[in-house]
Amino acid sequence: MTRKTPELLPTTVVGSYPPPDWLVDRAMLTTRTVARVRMPEVWRVQAPFLEAAQDDATRLAILDMEAAGIDIISDGEVRRESYSTRFALELDGVDADNPGTITGRTGIPVIAPRIVGPVRRKQAVEVRDAKFLRAHTTRATKITMPGPFTLSRQMKNEFYAEDEEVAMAFAAAINGELREIKAAGIDVVQLDEPWMQAWPEEATRYGLKALNRALEGIEGVTVVHICFGYAYIVKDKRSGYAFLPQFADSAARQISIEAAQPNLDLGILSDLGDKTIVLGVLDLGSKAVEAPELVAQRIEAAYPYVPPERIVPAPDCGMKYMPRDLAFGKLKALAEGAALARSRLG
Secondary structure: OOOOOOOOOOOEOOOEOOOOOOOEOHHHHHHOOOOOOOOHHHEOOOHHHHHHHHHHHHHHHHHHHHHHOOOEEOOEOOOOOOOOHHHHOOEEEEEEEEEEEEEOOOOOEEEEEEEEEEEEEOOOOOHHHHHHHHHOOOOEEEEEEEOHHHHHHOOEEOOOOOHHHHHHHHHHHHHHHHHHHHHOOOOEEEEEOOOOOOOHHHHHHHHHHHHHHHOOOOOOEEEEEEOOOOOOOOOOOOOOOOOOHHHHHOOOOEEEEOOOOOOOOHHHHHHHOOOEEEEEEEOOOOOOOOOHHHHHHHHHOOOOOOOHHHEEEEEOOOOOOOOHHHHHHHHHHHHHHHHHHHHHOO
16 A cells, blocks of 8 residues: 655655665766766676666665655666666667767767667666566655657767657657556656756757657656756756746646755746646755755745645755765755644644
């Protein structure tokens, strides 16, 4: 039986949780750019035993989130070398073994897969992950996937005539995966679209169209997450989004944003219509664990723009690159701060 989720201010995670040091080489993970191609050398466990080790690490991530008091949990994404590679590199038409070079969203050249044929989903990729998560918790569940616009910008297109065609092909593949993830019993599905705010003109032209195609026919809670990058790696962040109010017209029911570290002017939330806001209230760039009172204040700062009934407190972004004890402490503070804010509402 699924544990009841609070109706007011339910807490969640954005997706990733730190994998154990026995599973990954943390120094290697944190000193390289976010993986776009396979990075087998990051795993400390040999290939024949890797999936079993990843399962064990997933159980630990689930237990940590439960122990911290989080209401809507993920699988921690500990099976992924990055948030996008697990799904993207299993698609037809994508060549990761003979990569090319693209310009990343920070303007730096990065090694990236090449699109060499029609992009199609040939098999389920994250459905086993979804079933594993559902089988190992009684809490509400979330599975995340990379969004179509972001995927289209993370690869070198050598097949399609137009960028929009690339994004729409990814959208169709994502939609097929989401349908099976929902059929596995997952409560919340989230698409990560951090690259939309880096290319707002292109996002305006076809980004939302691709997002809506990816979410077409998907029932229940759907989320789109927009951020400026992993805080443990990206220190200097903008104080505002170049592309955010446009999501008011998207098919996503919830908008997940970074707010704590960039000290975002929450007035922009008024431009997001009736969307529920997954509000980032943990600064993941800080090595200090927030006091529950500070978390509560960050939640309450959004009330003038979004009623509490439409706020889901969360970390700013994924926690993949953080020390595990720090991530756990911050999640515990998140749960306690939300409980404090909830109690003030009576």
